[in-house]
Amino acid sequence: QVHLVQSGAEVKNPGASVKVSCKASGFNFRSYVVHWVRQAPGQRLEWMGWINGGNGNTKYSQKFQGRVTITRDTSARTGYMELSSLTSEDTAVYYCAMPSGTGITGTEFDYWGQGTLVTVPS
């Protein structure tokens, strides 16, 4: 059974960086692509990017390019999303999510982590 368990809530000052983790269990981490999606209060969900668990290739949304870094540690079966130069507009719940197919970026998200609230006070 696929489980994605994320790290706990964070409060960061403006200008700082945050790194959120997503630990996988129940499947071969190297065979899947892990995406990151965020949900700011009152805003629609936003896709941020993905990482291939096997080869480490990444792709980022143009909106976050240059500010987001997605990595993984295969031995720890964990993916990471780091967002830098935080502002109050980055206050959101950040999710890791995955398609069900192996080795593909997918067209929708079958599995989701529980979410991590990142708060950046204004």
Place this chain on the structure above:
Amino acid sequence: EIVLTQSPGTLSLSPGERATLSCRASQTISSSYLAWYQQKPGQAPRLLIYGASSRATGIPDRFSGSGSGTDFTLTIRRLDPEDFAVYFCQQYDSSPQRYTFGQGTKLEIK
């Protein structure tokens, strides 16, 4: 960039009634790339429908999706109390690759 607009913003119905939720795209999209999710407070979204009309694993058959081109619909027949939640549509673009979501429809108990 394709924009998804959902309507209505809020839908007030009673258990047992039928719900019809709309998702309109700003330009034609492939039916293969349209999905619907349900989200309850404090929870992650849950995939309901993919490919516009295919139910995800474990989703009850009272949920159905339809549509093509720019207009897509999620129908929930015979609402169950557990169905009251927020629903999002989502589409996939391959060139450039990106995923975009609608703003959501809140289904509330009347």
